Amino acid sequence: MTGLLGATLPVVPLVAGLLGLLLPPAPRDATTGQGAARRAAIGLGVTGAAGALLVAVLLLARVGDPVETSTTWIDLGGLRVTLGVRLDGVAALVAVAVAAVALAVQVYSVAYLRRGPHDDVEVDHRYPPYAAQISLFTAAMLLVVVSGDLILLLVGWEMMGLCSYLLIAHDRRLPEAPAAAMKAFLVTRVGDVGFLLGIALLGVSAGSFRIADVLAHDHAAGTLTAACLLLLAGVAGKSAQFPLHTWLPDAMAGPTPISALIHAATMVAAGVYAVTRLYPLFTRAPVALAVLGVLASVTLLLGAFAATAQDDLKRVLAWSTVSQIGYMTGALAVGAPAAALFHLLTHAAFKALLFLAAGAVIHAVGTTLLSRMGGLRRSMPVTFWCTLIGLGALAGVPPLSGFWSKDGVLAAAEAAALDGTGPAPTWVGWLVWLAGLLGVLLTAAYATRLLLRAFFGEPRLPLLHPHDPPAAMRWPVLLLAVPAALLGPAAFWPPFADRLRGTAADVDLVHLAPAVLLPLVLLLVGAGLAWAGWRRDPAADPARALGPLRPVFARAFRLDDLQHTLVVRPTTALARVTRTGDELGVDGLVEGVARGTSALGAGLAALHRAALPRATAAVLAGALLIGLAAALIGVSS
Numbered sequence: 001m002t003g004l005l006g007a008t009l010p011v012v013p014l015v016a017g018l019l020g021l022l023l024p025p026a027p028r029d030a031t032t033g034q035g036a037a038r039r040a041a042i043g044l045g046v047t048g049a050a051g052a053l054l055v056a057v058l059l060l061a062r063v064g065d066p067v068e069t070s071t072t073w074i075d076l077g078g079l080r081v082t083l084g085v086r087l088d089g090v091a092a093l094v095a096v097a098v099a100a101v102a103l104a105v106q107v108y109s110v111a112y113l114r115r116g117p118h119d120d121v122e123v124d125h126r127y128p129p130y131a132a133q134i135s136l137f138t139a140a141m142l143l144v145v146v147s148g149d150l151i152l153l154l155v156g157w158e159m160m161g162l163c164s165y166l167l168i169a170h171d172r173r174l175p176e177a178p179a180a181a182m183k184a185f186l187v188t189r190v191g192d193v194g195f196l197l198g199i200a201l202l203g204v205s206a207g208s209f210r211i212a213d214v215l216a217h218d219h220a221a222g223t224l225t226a227a228c229l230l231l232l233a234g235v236a237g238k239s240a241q242f243p244l245h246t247w248l249p250d251a252m253a254g255p256t257p258i259s260a261l262i263h264a265a266t267m268v269a270a271g272v273y274a275v276t277r278l279y280p281l282f283t284r285a286p287v288a289l290a291v292l293g294v295l296a297s298v299t300l301l302l303g304a305f306a307a308t309a310q311d312d313l314k315r316v317l318a319w320s321t322v323s324q325i326g327y328m329t330g331a332l333a334v335g336a337p338a339a340a341l342f343h344l345l346t347h348a349a350f351k352a353l354l355f356l357a358a359g360a361v362i363h364a365v366g367t368t369l370l371s372r373m374g375g376l377r378r379s380m381p382v383t384f385w386c387t388l389i390g391l392g393a394l395a396g397v398p399p400l401s402g403f404w405s406k407d408g409v410l411a412a413a414e415a416a417a418l419d420g421t422g423p424a425p426t427w428v429g430w431l432v433w434l435a436g437l438l439g440v441l442l443t444a445a446y447a448t449r450l451l452l453r454a455f456f457g458e459p460r461l462p463l464l465h466p467h468d469p470p471a472a473m474r475w476p477v478l479l480l481a482v483p484a485a486l487l488g489p490a491a492f493w494p495p496f497a498d499r500l501r502g503t504a505a506d507v508d509l510v511h512l513a514p515a516v517l518l519p520l521v522l523l524l525v526g527a528g529l530a531w532a533g534w535r536r537d538p539a540a541d542p543a544r545a546l547g548p549l550r551p552v553f554a555r556a557f558r559l560d561d562l563q564h565t566l567v568v569r570p571t572t573a574l575a576r577v578t579r580t581g582d583e584l585g586v587d588g589l590v591e592g593v594a595r596g597t598s599a600l601g602a603g604l605a606a607l608h609r610a611a612l613p614r615a616t617a618a619v620l621a622g623a624l625l626i627g628l629a630a631a632l633i634g635v636s637s
Contacts, residue, residue: 003067101264150211257355279337297432328341390481404489
């Protein structure tokens with residue numbers, strides 16, 4: 001029964017998505033304000049997400065010991081590809097988080113795309129494919145969660161890439177949306193090439209792509225290290241880790257509910273989850289864990305520094321996601337997959353909350369720029385309190401959820417640094433711990449700055465009359481505020497903790513006592529610095545205190561420009577040279593032969609046309625002579 005529930009989990013939103021794609025796009029009915037296609041799309045999207053959440057909750061209630069079902073799909077000379085599911089407590093918890101966020105996004109989108117800044121017939125016209133693509137996105141992530149075979153996991157992995165491309169580019173009237181979608185697609189594809197090669201290497205080594213077989217096989221050390229490093233390339237792409245992080249901030253061109261889905265439940269969570277799924281392999285490849293630790297530390301600080309200087313509300317949250325995923329991958333690097341997964345779950349709650357609350361703000365003021373906001377606390381009290389909870393959880397304010405999960409990561413890094421308990425070298429623990437501590441200070445600073453700039457001070461757009469969003473947008477925000485506030489103490493609830501510890505490395509989930517005091521001090525310092533800068537001049541941006549570093553942080557150390565210079569421009573130039581060579585060389589040769597043949601044929605035809613009258617005359621003359629001769633012979637006879 002548990003295996004059947006696991007197999008059903010991705011099928012429910014998949015069916016909803018496929019049926020939704022069959023709906024004809026049509027403008028809304030002038031009499032009802034809501035066309036039949038749109039009503040059907042809403043029903044399918046919400047029902048599919050709700051059904052997936054119900055199945056996930058039932059699965060969470062039933063799953064205890066790991067359960068695996070599989071059947072051979074392809075067998076090529078002993079290399080097997082199977083169809084089946086691999087279920088444990090971790091898979092069930094992540095499935096609940098994915099389905100819950102997807103349901104919140106489906107409900108929220110009903111009002112957001114209808115009443116928000118995109119309020120027009122054109123958006124209603126394209127709502128059915130939008131809702132269907134969200135369902136397919138959800139199904140793809142759930143397939144990654146429950147898959148028992150690496151090839152099946154890869155199918156879900158690539159489906160997410162396609163769905164993210166379609167959804168980021170949803171509003172094609174925005175000139176930045178198609179470009180952002182293409183960038184997300186291409187940058188993540190770079191990492192996915194490595195991910196594919198890593199899967200192929202593991203499958204060939206084990207003779208099977210079944211995850212249980214791959215984990216149990218005794219891989220050669222070199223093969224295992226190479227495969228894990230290749231897998232990390234895919235993780236860096238999907239989870240927006242350095243150096244493949246550049247697509248995520250630009251993806252904010254998509255609708256805000258899609259940003260919530262990408263950041264909280266699907267794309268960026270997939271890389272962290274994939275590593276935990278294969279974590280026993282990584283513990284046997286310390287070089288790969290060391291690389292992961294370095295990338296995590298760089299990404300953690302890069303995202304936090306960049307977030308301190310952004311003026312766009314959504315880009316602040318996007319860079320914070322880059323940084324928070326760095327905490328998760330850092331926990332994996334120091335041997336604490338349970339802490340990484342716990343932070344993944346709390347992050348799903350508070351980041352979905354923050355993006356949907358940001359959508360309410362954008363819906364009310366019509367801009368994403370913090371410099372044009374201010375004073376929203378009085379006119380949008382519900383949104384303010386929910387944002388306060390989300391930012392508090394993000395910064396790690398006790399007793400909100402982020403306090404428990406982030407400090408769990410820091411405690412694990414501290415233990416790896418001081419006691420040498422992790423599977424990676426001791427210096428990795430030191431690196432992750434120190435980067436994480438500095439990240440606490442920076443996170444508190446940019447979270448406080450965002451809150452003050454948006455909700456305090458005087459309104460900078462006085463002609464607007466903002467208000468809290470309608471019920472369809474308000475209730476998902478309110479419900480997400482509950483786990484964002486209360487999920488942390490769940491770590492002490494044995495059924496939750498037991499499921500979360502069902503990972504390859506059994507580590508203490510809450511080993512906080514030695515690690516709590518210093519992060520709290522840094523949190524207060526970061527928040528205090530932002531508040532002091534704002535207090536001196538509430539109309540000015542506290543980020544001005546960064547001085548000449550501000551534009552550097554705002555451009556994220558110009559790494560995007562560097563990527564453009566080192567990769568995009570040479571690739572474009574090579575493409576132009578290749579095109580010119582193709583046009584002048586290959587196409588030129590083929591077309592030249594064709595033109596020469598045509599010219600030769602034309603010449604021969606001209607000669608033939610010129611000779612035709614003479615030939616005709618000769619034939620007629622000959623026929624006339626023959627006729628005359630025949631007549632004379634007949635007369636004489």
